[in-house]
Amino acid sequence: MSDKLPQPPQNEEVDLGQLFNAIGKLFEKLFRFIGSIFKGIFSAIIYAIQPVVKHFKLTVSAMVIAAILGFILQKSKDPVYYSEMVVKPNFDSKYQLAKNIDYFNALIGSENLIELSNIFDIDTLSAKELVSFDLDVGPETQNDLFVEYDEYVMSIDTSLVDELSYVEYIKNRDLLSSRLFAIKAKSYKRDIFSNLEEGFRKTFENDFAKHQKKVRDTMAAIEREILKKQLARLDSIQKTYIEVKIKESEKGDLSLNLGNTMPLQEEKSETKEYELFQKEQEIGRVLTELEQEIAEENTYYDVLSGFDRVGIKDNSIKQRYMFLFPLLILGLFIFYFLVVKAFNYIKNYE
Known part of the structure; x- marks a missing residue:
């Protein structure tokens, strides 16, 4: 008998070597592709801010002027105040609430002061001070969401439960899926908000809810x-x-x-x-x-938290023109130079 162990066939060694080489080349191409993506993103960022660096003095001068103009406008314009009311609509009156919020904003945009004064039982001078209304999801805890998901699972067919997990359920929720809603009112008048609740009472007591x-x-x-x-x-x-x-x-x-x-x-x-x-x-x-x-x-409807008697001054970025205008100028500069470069590239393309 021969003392030598059986050796694997030569062709198997060749096939394994080719397989490992193929896997190595595949990973090499994958890493090269990922690197090209990051390189492309970095190049795009550099390409976008390159005109700002080339024209640094012009850009800074324009931003400083914009900041000064924004500061002057911010000081000369009347401040905006806001207050929130948290409500729990019953009998599906939330749909009328969402519709009426858009309607109120349309009335403010068209300066229909008579209709606004009739809805909220205020005079036209006070109605003219209204800026806007916003509707958002009310305060919700994680336990509230778990309870809501459990009630949803109990209300549907058991065969559909596995198709919609808790994460998917939360991801697919929209504004009207909430039970609590936060109504934000904005106005130039600081003490108008407590007078607005009457208009929302009429909103909830609609024909469908009745x-x-x-x-x-x-x-x-x-x-x-x-x-x-x-x-x-x-x-x-x-x-x-x-x-x-x-x-x-x-x-x-x-x-x-x-x-x-x-x-x-x-x-x-x-x-x-x-x-x-x-x-x-x-x-x-x-x-x-x-x-x-x-x-x-x-x-x-139930009012969990009513409008404050005196509103809070709105200091959001939309009202701080001293910062908003320079950012707008910077964005316009970058957009202008990119358009010019794209135009020259298309013009000289062969």
Whole structure:
């Protein structure tokens, strides 16, 4: 016998070598491609800011002038104040709320002061001071989102649960998916905000919301009547059952079971009585939950936090022209030089 171990075929060594070379070339191309992407991004950034560096003095001078003009305009313009109101719409009145916010902004843009004064019960001079209304999602905690997702899962077919995870559910939520909404009002007048809540009351008490509430109340009244009848029927059965037990005990007509210390018939009676008690407790719990739901949502909307009596000065970037104008000038410079370079490239292209 030969003492030499079996050697792998020569062609297998060649195939493995070619495979490793192919994998190495593939990774090399991949890293080269990723590097070219970062290089392209870096080149684009340098290409964009290159005109600013070449014309540094001109750019800085223009930005300084823009900052001075922005400062003058900022000081000469009346300050804008804002206040927020957090509400919880009921009976799907949130859809009318979103629509009316756009309508209010359109009235402000067209300076329809008469309609604004009629909606918010303010004079036209105060209506002229309104700047805008914004609608955003109200304050939400992570626990609130978990509860909302759990209720959503319970309301859909179980076969669809795996197709929409919690992360996907949160990602696909839009503004109207929220339960709480923050209404931000902006005005040149600092103490106008507390007078605006009346206009939003009219928004929530719309015809559709009134119809939804009427349907809810009707169905709740029917369900309440059914539950009360069931409770009355159970109470009657319990009284009849107790009377039967009393009569049986007076007659002494109780059957004994030698295998047990308690009579068999009495044991069954206690079991039925307990079942009736459990059923009564269940119906009472359902009735209590129904009454609680009606009590919690008995208005068209709930105000969690109303408008402040005095607004807060708006110091956002949109109102700080001293910083906004230089940034705008810088962006215009970069855009202008890029357009000029692109035009020259197309003009000289062969």
